[in-house]
């Protein structure tokens with residue numbers, strides 16, 4: 581079983597425009613798909629991916645309902661596991677978590693750079709605590725985003741400090757805890773109860789550094805992820821194979837860990 585834990589798609593009527601804006605902002609020459617759910621699934625199928633976790637982001641408080649309506653609409657699409665999003669400035673953030681939970685959404689994505697908050701701000705605590713109580717899986721964008729100016733709002737150090745707020749509910753640090761930040765990932769995240777995803781890491785993450793982190797942190801808490809359309813899942817799978825891990829560890833990272841988290845057989 582292969583599960584891609586970090587992908588994106590958009591409502592059909594917005595897909596082309598949104599993909600083009602984000603592509604230009606980040607300098608991505610050839611997105612792996614056009615931005616629609618159908619094209620995401622095609623790319624996933626070509627790569628041999630069985631399930632793609634689609635991470636939606638409410639970039640402002642007014643968008644929260646619409647973004648989550650789209651996430652909920654994807655629940656019926658075979659091969660897609662949609663996550664929802666809450667914005668820290670939305671007065672409905674806490675009740676929106678209930679709505680997502682009741683609809684059957686399994687996880688929440690935060691992109692602190694896009695959403696304009698530092699991940700360790702006190703105002704986030706009630707949201708994190710509620711996420712923990714409901715048992716959502718939480719994905720944090722971590723480290724530099726090529727399309728957004730500095731400062732970085734979530735890095736290995738800040739994230740390492742807030743992990744206890746989730747009361748044991750699973751937390752994932754995207755992009756292997758932040759590009760080029762391997763030293764701090766080892767220092768602040770390795771050995772803690774946190775998952776690292778490999779989104780957008782192919783061609784960026786030095787294999788030797790990645791192998792060292794996997795050895796210290798354990799293959800049980802690494803998740804294969806592409807960031808499709810910004811990376812092709814075929815390349816992200818190849819990156820995991822490139823590490824030349826044991827067959828057992830490779831299978832865990834490619835899908836078994838994700839299947840356990842998502843309760844998929």
Ligand SMILES: [Zn+2]
Nearest residue numbers: 586588779807
């Ligand atoms: Zn992403």
